[in-house]
Amino acid sequence: MKAVVCARYGPPEMLRLADVRTPVPKDGEVLVKVHAVSLNASDWEMLRGKPLYSRVGGLFRPRHHVLGSDIAGRVAAAGRAATLFRPGADVFADILSQMGGFAEYVSVPQRVLAPLPPGMTYEQAAALPQAGAIALQGIRDKGRVRPGQNVLINGAGGGSGMYAVQLAKLAGAEVTGVDSTEKLEFMRSLGADHVIDYTREDFTRAGRAYDLILDLAAHRAAWAYPGSLSPGGRYLYVGGSVATLLQVLLLGPVIGRAGRNTMRLLPVRLGAQHLAPLVELCQAGEITTVIDRRYRLSQVPEALRYLGEGHAKGKVIVIVE
Numbered sequence: 558m559k560a561v562v563c564a565r566y567g568p569p570e571m572l573r574l575a576d577v578r579t580p581v582p583k584d585g586e587v588l589v590k591v592h593a594v595s596l597n598a599s600d601w602e603m604l605r606g607k608p609l610y611s612r613v614g615g616l617f618r619p620r621h622h623v624l625g626s627d628i629a630g631r632v633a634a635a636g637r638a639a640t641l642f643r644p645g646a647d648v649f650a651d652i653l654s655q656m657g658g659f660a661e662y663v664s665v666p667q668r669v670l671a672p673l674p675p676g677m678t679y680e681q682a683a684a685l686p687q688a689g690a691i692a693l694q695g696i697r698d699k700g701r702v703r704p705g706q707n708v709l710i711n712g713a714g715g716g717s718g719m720y721a722v723q724l725a726k727l728a729g730a731e732v733t734g735v736d737s738t739e740k741l742e743f744m745r746s747l748g749a750d751h752v753i754d755y756t757r758e759d760f761t762r763a764g765r766a767y768d769l770i771l772d773l774a775a776h777r778a779a780w781a782y783p784g785s786l787s788p789g790g791r792y793l794y795v796g797g798s799v800a801t802l803l804q805v806l807l808l809g810p811v812i813g814r815a816g817r818n819t820m821r822l823l824p825v826r827l828g829a830q831h832l833a834p835l836v837e838l839c840q841a842g843e844i845t846t847v848i849d850r851r852y853r854l855s856q857v858p859e860a861l862r863y864l865g866e867g868h869a870k871g872k873v874i875v876i877v878e
């Protein structure tokens with residue numbers, strides 16, 4: 558089969574499309590013929606080995622030789638003990654812990670798969686897992702957004718932000734999206750009431766306070782945020798710099814208590830099987846998946862560069878023919 562192979566950390570140009578052995582599913586696994594795979598910031602981070610946390614399990618050489626985690630496709634074969642999905646079943650999954658989606662086939666444990674939701678295309682389903690889980694848990698489960706609250710989403714123009722803005726609006730919040738200049742119009746189109754261009758304005762110095770700051774691109778010192786939180790407000794770190802992550806982990810409880818706020822990391826529980834509420838909203842047409850660009854398997858390096866250089870508005874999808 559064809560797969561996009563990553564032998565060392567570096568730029569996307571060193572990836573190569575190669576012929577590799579088609580995996581054979583073990584007992585509890587199924588072999589999925591990949592039809593669509595969406596790109597995430599985690600693919601870009603694991604490709605380059607930056608930030609440092611992306612090297613967990615592979616300090617000098619990548620732990621995963623084929624990247625790509627959010628897949629949708631059709632079961633081609635099932636291992637002996639795999640009884641949940643039979644060949645021919647349409648499925649989708651987040652396989653972040655093993656990767657391997659930039660390939661024609663991938664063998665995965667059956668427990669990580671969910672049935673392709675009725676009415677959804679492979680592309681739409683592949684867009685959902687990681688970005689959807691971050692948004693669902695950041696806005697609903699841990700963000701606990703209520704009507705009338707002020708919510709700021711930092712990095713709102715990317716994949717997770719796309720779902721987070723829409724979920725926060727559906728929850729009745731007043732939403733501020735922060736991202737780069739070229740994404741301001743996109744954030745408005747998702748429903749953001751206010752937009753801030755981070756290249757021109759620092760929201761932590763604007764004197765406004767929010768009930769929730771969902772930080773998808775955290776690059777400030779942890780003590781920069783409390784001034785932008787309302788009393789009882791919460792700051793959730795999702796992704797960004799390691800320095801901010803460490804500060805939030807070590808100092809967050811102290812900083813939070815001092816300002817009567819909550820400041821913590823959001824460890825996202827990944828998995829297509831946890832996405833039912835978001836899937837229903839998508840099926841009902843209340844949440845839209847915006848697919849910015851589609852690429853072929855041979856174009857994965859271009860697709861990753863497009864995402865990594867910050868051009869993507871919504872999701873970038875690789876179609877595996």
Ligand SMILES: NC(=O)c1ccc[n+]([C@@H]2O[C@H](COP(=O)([O-])OP(=O)(O)OC[C@H]3O[C@@H](n4cnc5c(N)ncnc54)[C@H](OP(=O)(O)O)[C@@H]3O)[C@@H](O)[C@H]2O)c1
Nearest residue numbers: 598712714715716717737755774795796797823824825867
């Ligand atoms: N906590 C967890 O358990 C967990 C699990 C999975 C993933 N993650 C992390 O979650 C994050 C989610 O990312 P995603 O998939 O939504 O990524 P994405 O699609 O790349 O979106 C990130 C957005 O942030 C913007 N951005 C970059 N620097 C910024 C800054 N200084 N201020 C404001 N916006 C900025 C980017 O735009 P420009 O590039 O144009 O600036 C981009 O639009 C990633 O960092 C990923 O590693 C966390």
